[in-house]
Amino acid sequence: MGLTPTTVEKTGLLQTKQLYEYILKTSVYPREPELLKEIRDLSSTHPRSFMVTSPDAGQFMALILKLINAKKTIEIGVFTGYSLLLTALTIPDDGKNHESFDFAFVDADKNNYINYHENLLKLVKPGGIIMYDNTFWGGTVAMDDEFVPPYRLEMRVHVIELNRNLAADNRVEISQLPLGDGLTMCRRL
């Protein structure tokens, strides 16, 4: 089956919706804290529920937060609070949300990601992590223009520019992960 815009929107990089649901049901939902599940359920009735960070991307974020023993974190772009609560539940009780940061999560206005990046490089300590959500922009970053849904067109330009800039930025190490709608992880050098 070819990847049409519709299938990409529903499955990310995965080939089928069933495979994505398998991952969620097998590896993600059984380990999701109850409070997060509640937020996800409440958010699902919101007309913009698509904005909530994907639980598979969230699970990966939590793993990274633990791996780097993050205590000081910052989030740019809060919606119903799924990713923010996930962070708060993951970092230790003496964790903080200010000062020189171990970890930053950016999930806001895509046309400003490049500005956020410059500022976060000053705020996140060397060895710290910056994560950018939606770096596939519904799969449209790799689509021919003719297949891109009109509502994706404007921000797509900025996401493509961000991806290009991050790839060329020697101040960070990066990995662009096929989680949720694309999650790019940067480690500040």
Ligand SMILES: C[S@@+](CC[C@H](N)C(=O)[O-])C[C@H]1O[C@@H](n2cnc3c(N)ncnc32)[C@H](O)[C@@H]1O
């Ligand atoms: C995709 S949602 C974030 C979802 C969040 N990660 C979650 O799991 O609930 C993006 C949010 O960023 C907010 N936003 C957009 N532009 C912003 C800006 N310039 N500054 C702060 N927040 C912004 C929007 O209002 C929206 O609530």
